[in-house]
Amino acid sequence: MNIDFIYRLLENLGYTHxxxxxxxxxxxxxxxxxxxxxxxxxxxxxxxxxxxxxxxxSLAFVVVFPTVILGLxxxxxxxxxxxxxxxxxxxxxxxxxxxxxxxxxxxxIRSPALFGVILIIYLLSFLTxxxxxxxxxxxxxxxxxxxxxxxxTGIEKTAPADSESNGVAFADVDTxxxxxxxxCHTGNNPPKGLSLSSYQDVMQGSKNHPVVVPGxxxxxxxxxxxxxxxxxxxxxxxxxLSDGDISTLEKWILAGAPGPGD
Numbered sequence: 001m002n003i004d005f006i007y008r009l010l011e012n013l014g015y016t017h018x019x020x021x022x023x024x025x026x027x028x029x030x031x032x033x034x035x036x037x038x039x040x041x042x043x044x045x046x047x048x049x050x051x052x053x054x055x056x057x058s059l060a061f062v063v064v065f066p067t068v069i070l071g072l073x074x075x076x077x078x079x080x081x082x083x084x085x086x087x088x089x090x091x092x093x094x095x096x097x098x099x100x101x102x103x104x105x106x107x108x109i110r111s112p113a114l115f116g117v118i119l120i121i122y123l124l125s126f127l128t129x130x131x132x133x134x135x136x137x138x139x140x141x142x143x144x145x146x147x148x149x150x151x152x153t154g155i156e157k158t159a160p161a162d163s164e165s166n167g168v169a170f171a172d173v174d175t176x177x178x179x180x181x182x183x184c185h186t187g188n189n190p191p192k193g194l195s196l197s198s199y200q201d202v203m204q205g206s207k208n209h210p211v212v213v214p215g216x217x218x219x220x221x222x223x224x225x226x227x228x229x230x231x232x233x234x235x236x237x238x239x240x241l242s243d244g245d246i247s248t249l250e251k252w253i254l255a256g257a258p259g260p261g262d
Contacts, residue, residue, distance in 0.1 A: 034053045037049040170252065
């Protein structure tokens with residue numbers, strides 16, 4: 001799916017973020033509104049809000065489709081359609097949400113007297129969007145908090161920023177990758193085909209081009225990405241690499257990107 005031109009256009013306009021979250025928030029708000037108004041309709045004299053709940057549910061059904069389409073676009077652009085676990089769960093939950101919204105609309109039309117059943121469907125829809133929000137948060141913040149917890153317990157290892165370029169071994173670089181990159185860039189279907197789980201994978205690069213040019217860190221896409229000189233900056237959804245970690249990568253590449261046995 002060649003959609004990179006859309007993101008380049010948005011970047012030229014100053015928008016450098018994923019494009020589906022605004023629609024996601026709209027969908028979540030409408031699902032919450034349907035549940036809240038349905039609960040209000042339980043109160044004596046407030047039955048008219050059942051119709052408002054139905055309108056919220058119908059609008060959520062309409063909005064969920066552009067949300068899903070834009071979410072798939074973001075998935076292809078930022079993750080190369082890699083099936084990382086949080087994205088798998090978001091796809092499953094989005095399908096469940098669509099089915100629940102369809103069911104709620106059908107029941108409102110054909111069996112509006114089933115008040116309790118419709119309320120349960122709204123509650124399930126709400127729990128589904130909570131799940132979507134949770135796994136969205138895992139993508140954006142999960143690695144950040146994992147790193148924070150490791151730092152708190154004193155078990156995170158920071159790669160040394162050696163003063164000599166030939167003093168950085170691949171083991172040091174591998175530590176940087178393990179702490180920051182291999183949550184996504186590993187397995188059989190990594191983003192853009194780029195796995196960082198072994199020296200051979202790193203040197204093979206992505207499906208588009210090599211990411212390391214031995215001896216030339218300024219020309220290496222790996223360095224350009226972690227510095228934010230090309231977009232999206234890596235790692236996605238996590239704090240930027242420390243100056244020490246970036247220096248480790250640069251010195252390793254400057255030394256010719258030696259392998260584990262060099």
